[in-house]
Amino acid sequence: MRRVALVGTGLTKFTKDDVSIESLMLLSIKSLFENTKNLTQKDVNVVLTSTGDNSKYLSSIISELTGLSPKISHSVESLCNSGANSAVSAFAYIASGLADVALVAGAERFDSPGRILEWDKSRGQYKHPIYWSSMFTKAHMRKHGTTKEDLAIVSAKNHKNATANPYAYFEKEYSIDEIMQSKNLTEDIRLLDCSLPCCGSAAILLTSEEIAKKFTDCPVWITGIGQKTISAGFTKNTDLTTMKSTIDAAMDAYKMSNTQPSDIDVAEIHDAFTICEIIELEDLGFAKKGKGSSYARNCYETQDRKINPRGGLIGAGHPLGATGIAQIVEIVQQLQEKAEKRQVKGAKIGLVQNMSAAATSSTVLILQS
Amino acid sequence: MTVFESELKNGRFVCSECVKCNKLVWPPSDFCNNCFSEVRWRQVSTTAVLVEFSKKDDTVFCIAEFEGIIRVMGSLEADTKELIIGKELQLAKCDYDGTERFIFQLK
Numbered sequence: 001m002r003r004v005a006l007v008g009t010g011l012t013k014f015t016k017d018d019v020s021i022e023s024l025m026l027l028s029i030k031s032l033f034e035n036t037k038n039l040t041q042k043d044v045n046v047v048l049t050s051t052g053d054n055s056k057y058l059s060s061i062i063s064e065l066t067g068l069s070p071k072i073s074h075s076v077e078s079l080c081n082s083g084a085n086s087a088v089s090a091f092a093y094i095a096s097g098l099a100d101v102a103l104v105a106g107a108e109r110f111d112s113p114g115r116i117l118e119w120d121k122s123r124g125q126y127k128h129p130i131y132w133s134s135m136f137t138k139a140h141m142r143k144h145g146t147t148k149e150d151l152a153i154v155s156a157k158n159h160k161n162a163t164a165n166p167y168a169y170f171e172k173e174y175s176i177d178e179i180m181q182s183k184n185l186t187e188d189i190r191l192l193d194c195s196l197p198c199c200g201s202a203a204i205l206l207t208s209e210e211i212a213k214k215f216t217d218c219p220v221w222i223t224g225i226g227q228k229t230i231s232a233g234f235t236k237n238t239d240l241t242t243m244k245s246t247i248d249a250a251m252d253a254y255k256m257s258n259t260q261p262s263d264i265d266v267a268e269i270h271d272a273f274t275i276c277e278i279i280e281l282e283d284l285g286f287a288k289k290g291k292g293s294s295y296a297r298n299c300y301e302t303q304d305r306k307i308n309p310r311g312g313l314i315g316a317g318h319p320l321g322a323t324g325i326a327q328i329v330e331i332v333q334q335l336q337e338k339a340e341k342r343q344v345k346g347a348k349i350g351l352v353q354n355m356s357a358a359a360t361s362s363t364v365l366i367l368q369s
Numbered sequence: 370m371t372v373f374e375s376e377l378k379n380g381r382f383v384c385s386e387c388v389k390c391n392k393l394v395w396p397p398s399d400f401c402n403n404c405f406s407e408v409r410w411r412q413v414s415t416t417a418v419l420v421e422f423s424k425k426d427d428t429v430f431c432i433a434e435f436e437g438i439i440r441v442m443g444s445l446e447a448d449t450k451e452l453i454i455g456k457e458l459q460l461a462k463c464d465y466d467g468t469e470r471f472i473f474q475l476k
Binding site for chain 2: 125
């Protein structure tokens with residue numbers, strides 16, 4: 001298997017502007033071409049598009065609009081985890097030798113149909129994500145004594161981190177009190193416990209080792225990949241205090257990269273809701289079971305940006321198909337020491353965790369400089 | 370409308386069950402996800418066990434588990450003060466109006 005490098009990135013500002021999926025993707029790809037030295041259209045032989053939008057033939061449309069004629073071109077859809085999934089597909093094409101240069105672009109609109117999984121009859125009339133997140137929250141509170149203030153600290157931390165991210169939707173800090181007083185959506189979660197569906201796009205360029213240096217002086221290597229699908233239906237999560245798919249994906253990613261949780265310097269993890277970050281900190285091995293909230297509290301109190309330095313989904317916004325790719329963009333910039341005000345000093349090994357539909361599937365990536 | 374949906378609309382909660390290995394296949398499907406055999410439709414028990422709950426406005430919603438395997442989200446007509454995980458519930462009503470609806474009461 002050939003080594004695969006991340007050599008280029010592009011982003012758009014996350015907004016609620018009424019912009020088409022195609023226009024959003026064009027903006028992040030334009031930004032990627034402008035940011036990547038020596039890159040021309042004829043270099044690209046894979047184009048993958050990631051979205052929960054009901055677009056048809058999107059990767060070919062995007063190829064035409066950007067002047068690309070790739071060998072391989074298709075969309076990848078896996079709800080909120082589409083982005084990291086598409087990066088894994090691009091990795092596989094390059095690692096196998098089928099292609100040398102892959103462009104992956106993700107985009108979403110604020111009104112994406114990907115927010116609700118109608119198929120899941122087990123959710124009954126409670127199909128909106130606030131209901132599954134309330135179940136996870138209540139179960140974690142019951143088992144581990146997690147409090148509403150613990151949840152608020154995750155939101156305060158990620159909103160604070162987002163103020164150093166010029167592409168984030170949210171541009172202001174929220175106090176713990178403001179978060180505690182935000183509108184109750186259910187008995188267990190409030191408005192500021194949630195990530196916000198918005199418009200945005202992110203793009204990455206992956207290449208084989210042989211040509212990586214043509215495009216950047218500091219390639220970032222994908223050294224670990226883990227993916228797991230346990231089901232599509234939410235109620236197949238038998239233990240609501242944990243994310244089985246994330247545990248399994250993380251185990252594979254750590255094994256493949258020969259790393260362990262203590263080696264990770266910086267991570268972007270899928271905080272669709274505040275409880276998700278707390279559970280993920282535990283399931284990724286950063287904190288012991290039941291100690292995820294203390295870990296997040298410590299990050300907040302010491303202003304440690306290690307977890308979700310761009311603000312995560314809660315601070316940056318959550319354009320579904322773009323999210324996993326935007327997480328990768330952040331970790332690439334961190335490992336290239338180009339994250340400006342968000343920089344985690346000396347970061348060498350990073351982790352991305354992207355998940356879908358109440359953690360019924362997850363992807364974990366390990367990236368190294 | 371599928372068999373599952375029309376039965377639900379008539380107030381009967383049915384699930385697909387494998388004719389060969391007798392596995393309950395949930396959410397409902399056309400074939401067994403264990404052995405790919407045909408399925409028949411059979412009524413699910415009307416009693417369930419409370420797995421977890423929360424509340425939106427004045428409505429309690431919950432996850433209930435039927436027959437130790439089928440988990441469903443629905444509304445629960447009860448005061449949260451009375452609720453203990455593992456408590457027995459009665460499926461008081463089910464319906465389908467484009468969305469599946471399950472209404473539980475304490476048994």
